Amino acid sequence: MTDRRRFLRAVGLPALAASAGVPFQPSLLAARALDLAPTLRSHPGSPADVARDEDFWGEVAQAFTVDRTLVNLNNGGVSPAPSFVQEAMKRHLDFSNELPAYTMWQIQEPRREGVRRRMAREWGVDAEEIAFTRNASESLQICQFGIDLEPGDEVLTTTQDYPRMINTFRQRERREGIVLRQIRIPTPAEDVDEVVRLFEEAITPRTRVILACHMINLTGQILPIREIVAMARRHNVPVIVDGAHALAHFDFTLAELDCDYYSTSLHKWLFAPIGTGLLYVRRDKIEGLWPLMAAAETQDADIRKFEEVGTHPAANTLAVAEALTFHQALQAARKDARLVYLRNYWAERLLQNPRVTLNTSLRPGFACGIANVHVEGVATNDLQGHLWRTHKIYTTPINHEEFNGLRISPSVYTTLEELDRFVEAVEEVLEKGLSPG
Ligand SMILES: Cc1ncc(COP(=O)(O)O)c(C=O)c1O
Structure with a gap:
C-alpha cells in the first residue's frame, strides 16, 4: 500500500463519506493536505533538526488557507484550522442537514465515541474520563460551579488567571459568600519550588479548591502543575487545571500531570474547529462533580453527563478527529x-x-x-x-x-x-x- 493510500485509510475519509451516504470528493485543498502525510512521516531528523527545516514547515503551511497579506502573530487567541479540518467539519454539517434528527443523533453522535477514544489515547488517560465541550471556559466552569462550596469556603488562584475564570469565582462570592484568594507569582517564574511554595503558603483550613493555569495566557508562562497538584493533594485540596493554551502546544500527557480536573480548548493549539473544548475528570471525581446543565441521576458517574447541553452541532466535535490526525502527523x-x-x-x-x-x-x-x-x-x-x-x-x-x-x-x-x-x-x-x- 502506498503512503498516500495508507494515510487516506488512517484518516478514514472515504469510509466515513461512504458510510454517511455521500460520495467522497476531496477538494483540491483537502487533497493537498493529505499529500503532506508521507513528507511529515518520513523525516529522519530529531525534533530539534526538524524544527530548523524550512522545507518541512513550508509543506506543513500548505495545510492552512491563511491570508498571507496579513501576519497573524495571535494564534494563541484562537487558531485557524487546516483546510482539511474545515472541510471535514463542513462535510459533517452538510450531512447532518439532510435529516438532522436522524443523521445527527443516530449516526453522528455515536461517532463521537471514536474521537473520545482517540483523544484519551493520545493524552494517556481513559476514554471514560474525557468529555467534549464547546471551549475551555465551559470545561472550567463545569469544575468551578460543579464543586459544592459553603459561605466562607475559600478558593485559591493567581492574579494572572484568565479574567472569565476569576469572574466565575467572583460571581460565586457575590451569590454564595465564598472567598476568592489570589496570589502573585513572579514574572517570569523560573523557580518551581518557589511557585509551589507560594501556593502552599496561601492554603488555609478553609481552602476547598485551587485553580491554576498550565500555561498563563498573558505571557506563555508554564506552571509546574504536576508539583502543584502533588502538594495540594497532601492538603486534600483538588486543583482545577486551566490548560486552555497547553494541550497540543507543548509535549506532555495528562497522565503524567496526575491531576483531578483538566480543561482545555481544542480550537487553539490542536487546530480543531472553533467551538471545541475538552474536559478531563479523573474517574473517581466524576460522581462528585455537578454538570453545568442538569443530567439524569443515572448519569451521575458517567463522563457524558457533562455533554448534556441540549441541541448542538455534532460536526465540530467530529472534525476534532482530523485535527488530531494532523497533530499526530506533525508529532508533539x-x-x-x-x-x-x-x-x-x-x-x-x-x-x-x-x-x-x-x-x-x-x-x-x-x-x-x-x-x-x-x-x-x-x-x-x-x-x-x-x-x-x-x-x-x-x-x-x-x-x-x-x-x-x-x-x-x-x-x-x-x-x-x-x-x-x-x-x-x-x-x-x-x-x-x-x-x-
Ligand atoms: C488561560 C485561559 N483560560 C481560559 C480561556 C478561555 O478559552 P475559550 O475562550 O476557548 O473558552 C482562555 C482563552 O484565551 C485562556 O487563555
Whole structure:
C-alpha cells in the first residue's frame, strides 16, 4: 500500500463519506493536505533538526488557507484550522442537514465515541474520563460551579488567571459568600519550588479548591502543575487545571500531570474547529462533580453527563478527529520544538536592543511558542496599533497591573520572513519612534 493510500485509510475519509451516504470528493485543498502525510512521516531528523527545516514547515503551511497579506502573530487567541479540518467539519454539517434528527443523533453522535477514544489515547488517560465541550471556559466552569462550596469556603488562584475564570469565582462570592484568594507569582517564574511554595503558603483550613493555569495566557508562562497538584493533594485540596493554551502546544500527557480536573480548548493549539473544548475528570471525581446543565441521576458517574447541553452541532466535535490526525502527523515533540525555535528566532534578535525585555522565560520548560515582549519607551497599545495599521502584523497588547507588553504567538504555518518583518518593524520603532497619528 502506498503512503498516500495508507494515510487516506488512517484518516478514514472515504469510509466515513461512504458510510454517511455521500460520495467522497476531496477538494483540491483537502487533497493537498493529505499529500503532506508521507513528507511529515518520513523525516529522519530529531525534533530539534526538524524544527530548523524550512522545507518541512513550508509543506506543513500548505495545510492552512491563511491570508498571507496579513501576519497573524495571535494564534494563541484562537487558531485557524487546516483546510482539511474545515472541510471535514463542513462535510459533517452538510450531512447532518439532510435529516438532522436522524443523521445527527443516530449516526453522528455515536461517532463521537471514536474521537473520545482517540483523544484519551493520545493524552494517556481513559476514554471514560474525557468529555467534549464547546471551549475551555465551559470545561472550567463545569469544575468551578460543579464543586459544592459553603459561605466562607475559600478558593485559591493567581492574579494572572484568565479574567472569565476569576469572574466565575467572583460571581460565586457575590451569590454564595465564598472567598476568592489570589496570589502573585513572579514574572517570569523560573523557580518551581518557589511557585509551589507560594501556593502552599496561601492554603488555609478553609481552602476547598485551587485553580491554576498550565500555561498563563498573558505571557506563555508554564506552571509546574504536576508539583502543584502533588502538594495540594497532601492538603486534600483538588486543583482545577486551566490548560486552555497547553494541550497540543507543548509535549506532555495528562497522565503524567496526575491531576483531578483538566480543561482545555481544542480550537487553539490542536487546530480543531472553533467551538471545541475538552474536559478531563479523573474517574473517581466524576460522581462528585455537578454538570453545568442538569443530567439524569443515572448519569451521575458517567463522563457524558457533562455533554448534556441540549441541541448542538455534532460536526465540530467530529472534525476534532482530523485535527488530531494532523497533530499526530506533525508529532508533539516536533511541534513543540518548532514553536520554541520560532519564539527564539524573533526574541533573541529583539533582545539585542537594551530597551527590549521579555516577560517570558526562555529557559526550557518554562514557556513554549508564546512570549510577551516589552519595549521600553513605547506604549504597548500604540505599538500594537502601529504594527497592525502600518505593517498588517497582528499582535496582542497585554496590559496587566504587574507588567505589560505585546504577546507574540506564531504558529506552525508562520514563515521566518514574517518574523523578520515583525522584528524589523519593531527595530524601526526602536530607532525612530512611532510616527504621530
Ligand atoms: C488561560 C485561559 N483560560 C481560559 C480561556 C478561555 O478559552 P475559550 O475562550 O476557548 O473558552 C482562555 C482563552 O484565551 C485562556 O487563555
